[in-house]
Amino acid sequence: MQFDIIDITEAETEALTTVQLKLLRTAQQTKNELYRKLQRDKQTYYSLCNTNNVYLSSLYSDKVAQLEADYDYEVGVLREQLIFNMSLNEPTHDGETGGDDIGGEDAGYVVDYELSYLERYILVRDYYLSIEDPAERMALYAADEVAQNYLDHYYTTLYNYLSTFT
Secondary structure, X not given: OOOOOOOOOHHHHHOOOHHHHHHHHHHHHHHHHHHHHHHHHXXXXXXXXXXXXXXXXXXXXXXXXXXXXXXXXXXXXXXXXXXXXXXXXXXXXXXXXXXXXXXXXXXXXXXXXXXXXXXXXXXXXXXXHOOOOHHHHHHHHHOOHHHHHHHOOHHHHHHHHHHOOX
């Protein structure tokens, strides 16, 4: 995927964390959808102007200017949100990331706050069930601060579930 919502080199893209890359991809997809909508709207209005015999007036150019201004505004808002959200997830000098997913890169599972709590629960559960030794599994899970923040009130539920395997 080509990223043009923000100026970013390929090397900078490769250095992004998983969360930052997901944010970038989502924002780029939204921008691409907005662009396709802009093109459809322009074509629709062009067809309307032709069918009503007003194609020589300034109606079309005025409408295109308005549509493009709206598009530029929406992309600008999207760009600012992306930059802000990516800055929340920048790695700090000690290797941790900022924001709510501190240590998310060290977790053995994907830390993606766009997932529902059920999807998060399943990811974390499957990760911990892949650990063979029940005592090690419970010790690791009890020490997992990322899971506590990531699962919120589902943390205790998963703890109780995992403890049944000991």
